Each structure stands twice: as C-alpha cells, then as structure tokens.
Amino acid sequence: MAEEVKLFKTFSTTFGLRVVQALKLKGIEYEAIDEDLSNKSPLLLHYNPVYKKVPVLVHSGKPISESLVILEYIDETWKQNPILPEDPFERARERFWAKFNDEKLLPTIWGVFIKEGKDREEAMAGSVENLKFVEEELKGKKFFGGDKIGLADLVFGWLGNLMGILEEVSGLKIVDERYPLLLAWMKEFSEHPVIKDTWPAHDKMIIRQHLQALLTRTGGIFLCNLS
Structure with a gap:
C-alpha cells in the first residue's frame, strides 16, 4: 500500500514552498491542500492545534509541523537525493x-x-x-x-x-x-x-x-x- 503524503500550505507561503521543493527533489508524490488562513480548515486546526498555521506535512496520518522540522523529517524518511550532508x-x-x-x-x-x-x-x-x-x-x-x-x-x-x-x-x-x-x-x-x-x-x-x-x-x- 502506497504511503499517503499530504501538505497543508498556502499558494504564497515561502515556508510551505521550501517543503514543496524538498518533496519534488526527492521525487515524493503528495497531495497539496491550500489553506485560506482567514478561514482555517478544521483539518489544519486538528493537525496543528499548537501553532494553527501552515505548513503541515501529514505522512500516513501523522502530522509534522514547522518547516525546518519537516525538511529534516523528509530527509530522514526518504533517503534518496539527500538535502543534508553525511558529515x-x-x-x-x-x-x-x-x-x-x-x-x-x-x-x-x-x-x-x-x-x-x-x-x-x-x-x-x-x-x-x-x-x-x-x-x-x-x-x-x-x-x-x-x-x-x-x-x-x-x-x-x-x-x-x-x-x-x-x-x-x-x-x-x-x-x-x-x-x-x-x-x-x-x-x-x-x-x-x-x-x-x-x-x-x-x-x-x-x-x-x-x-x-x-x-x-x-x-x-x-x-x-x-x-
């Protein structure tokens, strides 16, 4: 069964874009969900109840928030095309x-x-x-x-x-x-x-x-x- 990857973001957010680009570099298929930050969806609030903001990556039902944390999670989860060096x-x-x-x-x-x-x-x-x-x-x-x-x-x-x-x-x-x-x-x-x-x-x-x-x-x- 294929892993489900979703990304909650907005079309303009620089922090969400860095996650998009990391997923693209890794060749990871994902579903993009653009949020209206003036009317945040119940799903966004459910997945990120602490900060209530984007981006949020949801991998197999498990949410990861904060873009830098997400980038490291992506690199540790999908080893191809690493974005962090070994040293x-x-x-x-x-x-x-x-x-x-x-x-x-x-x-x-x-x-x-x-x-x-x-x-x-x-x-x-x-x-x-x-x-x-x-x-x-x-x-x-x-x-x-x-x-x-x-x-x-x-x-x-x-x-x-x-x-x-x-x-x-x-x-x-x-x-x-x-x-x-x-x-x-x-x-x-x-x-x-x-x-x-x-x-x-x-x-x-x-x-x-x-x-x-x-x-x-x-x-x-x-x-x-x-x-």
Whole structure:
C-alpha cells in the first residue's frame, strides 16, 4: 500500500514552498491542500492545534509541523537525493544558515518593505549586514552546501522568487551588484530544472503583494502570511 503524503500550505507561503521543493527533489508524490488562513480548515486546526498555521506535512496520518522540522523529517524518511550532508560538521553548518535566514535575514529584509522612516533605515542597515554574511558564505560555491541543492538552499530559496516580487511592488532594490555571488546563486537556484516549476504564478503574487502593501499602509491585517 502506497504511503499517503499530504501538505497543508498556502499558494504564497515561502515556508510551505521550501517543503514543496524538498518533496519534488526527492521525487515524493503528495497531495497539496491550500489553506485560506482567514478561514482555517478544521483539518489544519486538528493537525496543528499548537501553532494553527501552515505548513503541515501529514505522512500516513501523522502530522509534522514547522518547516525546518519537516525538511529534516523528509530527509530522514526518504533517503534518496539527500538535502543534508553525511558529515556532522557540514550538517551543522547547513542548520546554522537555515536558522540565520529565518531569525536574522528574512525579518530584517521584510522590515525594509513594511516599515517607514527610521525603522526602515535600521532594517535596511541590518539587511546589508546580513547579506554580506551570505555573500561571504557563498565564496567558491555553486550552492550553500557545494555542488547540489541542500537544506540551506531550500530555506534561502525565497530570495530567488519573492525578493524580486517585493522589489517590483515597492520600487526598492535590496539585492544588487554589491552581492554578485548571491545574485549568481539566485539565478542558479531559481532556474534549477526541479525548482523552476514550483514557483507561484508571478501575476498572482504581484496582486497579493500590492494588497499586502495597501493593508500595511492602512493598518489592515496581513494576508500574505510568511509562516
């Protein structure tokens, strides 16, 4: 009997997309269930009663929540095309950079687009500092882990798609010629044969971000959930 794999996500969430991409790299068949976060389904609340958010992977009826936890679960469950290296030190490095993205890089860059005045300036300064760390880490590498896509690449993957959309909508430029290695990585990752077919529709994402910006300016509720 085939194993049942379901993924609760939204079409736009960067955290769900990294799980989609991991499943695709592994060649795992799954059922995608897109949630409306303004009206969460009983199933989502059942499978993730603690955080009540996406993504949630359900494997043979057993739910796994939080994207980084899900990525490691996928790698440990399906051994083909590993996304974490065997060497313990290299595995630790991948985990470190994944944590760096989620806790430092993504929040500062997101702050540039949603904040104003001095708060935006501080977010921009933080983004520049964090992007310099990323640029340094990519020296001599095609991907963060070397020659093939790994955990850190999947976590940083939002830079290959959402960053350009945010820049297009806002008119702000964050990743520019100061970061040639990062720009090269973004192109390499986003155009990878497996990855390129996973990106959400560009026009749909542009509309989503325009609405997000309008709601931000008017004090509305965020509809573009990044979790």
